[in-house]
Amino acid sequence: MNSQCNLIVFTDLDGTLIDHHSYRFTAALPAIARIKAVSAGLVLASSKTAPEISRLRAEIGCEDWPAIVENGAGVLPPFVDAVPDDGDYRSIRNILAALPAQLRSCFRGFGDVSTAEIVEMTGLSPEAAALAQTRSFSEPGLWSGSAVELDRFLAALAEHGVSAQQGGRFLTLSFGTNKVDQMAKINETYRPAHTIALGDAPNDIAMLEHADHGVIIANPSRPPLPELEPEASGRITRTLEAGPAGWNTAVLDLITQLGIK
Ligand SMILES: [Mg+2]
Structure with a gap:
């Protein structure tokens, strides 16, 4: 039983483990190999859907660990490529359908449009857009x-337990759990001696603050995150290099510092 482990590394994907431009993680391979060599866990945490993450998780080789999907609205269990359908997405769609028509017409969700329109809305390839549309826990929309x-829209949804998070572009509706809620549940299950979290954006801050060690990955494509309080004590640090290169250095250094063998 995996009831105790030495370390779990929780990581955001885009701009963190995955290069912002090339979508590659090659520069992080040495640290990924080290994580496996010391039998630590690697948990991917992203706004991506289960089918999107499951593909990446297999490429990275951490399918023996759960992954946090749809910004923490759900979890993809180890070794499976789809989430158990507990009906969250359908429930959100049904709650939307029951709203007054005038309010409903102001929200254009991923479930309201064709894959071609998702391509237009996101800039994803048609194949990636189809995977992004395969949702289980949350509904993004414009x-x-x-x-x-x-x-009025948010108040009507709240009556049914649905909350909304405004991202850079999309308003995302869910039953309210976030990356940190899922991180806490995974820690309860695996009881790691140490945790590390890595991220590059405002929606990663809570995860960075919740971990024993947080790492802000430099992302020259966006304004830097504001100074976080735990940076004063060194509990949260920043990388100099961007994306997977910064990720690689930070994870290797921390594993050495923590004396994990
Ligand atoms: Mg990111």
């Missing part, structure tokens, strides 16, 4: 109504 209508 809001086209007024701020007053948005308040």
